Amino acid sequence: MDNNALTYHLSKVFSELKAGIADEVISQLKEQGFGLAGTPVGQEKLLTDKQLCELLQISTSHLSNFRKANPDFPSLPIGKNVRFKLSEVEEFLKFNQKKVKK
Numbered sequence: 001m002d003n004n005a006l007t008y009h010l011s012k013v014f015s016e017l018k019a020g021i022a023d024e025v026i027s028q029l030k031e032q033g034f035g036l037a038g039t040p041v042g043q044e045k046l047l048t049d050k051q052l053c054e055l056l057q058i059s060t061s062h063l064s065n066f067r068k069a070n071p072d073f074p075s076l077p078i079g080k081n082v083r084f085k086l087s088e089v090e091e092f093l094k095f096n097q098k099k100v101k102k
Contacts, residue, residue: 046076046083055086070096 053060067073074088 044085044087046078047086049082049084052084052086052089056089 047055049060049063053063056063058066067075070092072092074085074092076083076085
């Protein structure tokens with residue numbers, strides 16, 4: 001096996017291992033009553049669009065366009081305001097990332 005093939009196979013194995021470990025950690029956190037953001041379920045603060053954008057390192061216009069393209073994006077309307085739970089957003093992004101890769 002040449003170096004390129006070996007490198008490819010090793011990177012694939014490590015990538016699958018990394019995904020498996022991440023899934024197991026998330027599973028353990030959920031069993032213990034913690035959300036994806038690492039805070040106990042029910043005690044998570046609600047985020048504004050600006051706060052969410054800072055955490056995700058994206059612009060507010062990108063978030064707005066993404067929400068328009070994905071109407072099932074998790075948000076909580078409170079009057080005229082919209083708030084987000086980081087754990088729900090992370091779970092949505094993780095699910096959609098897997099969906100795109102397949």
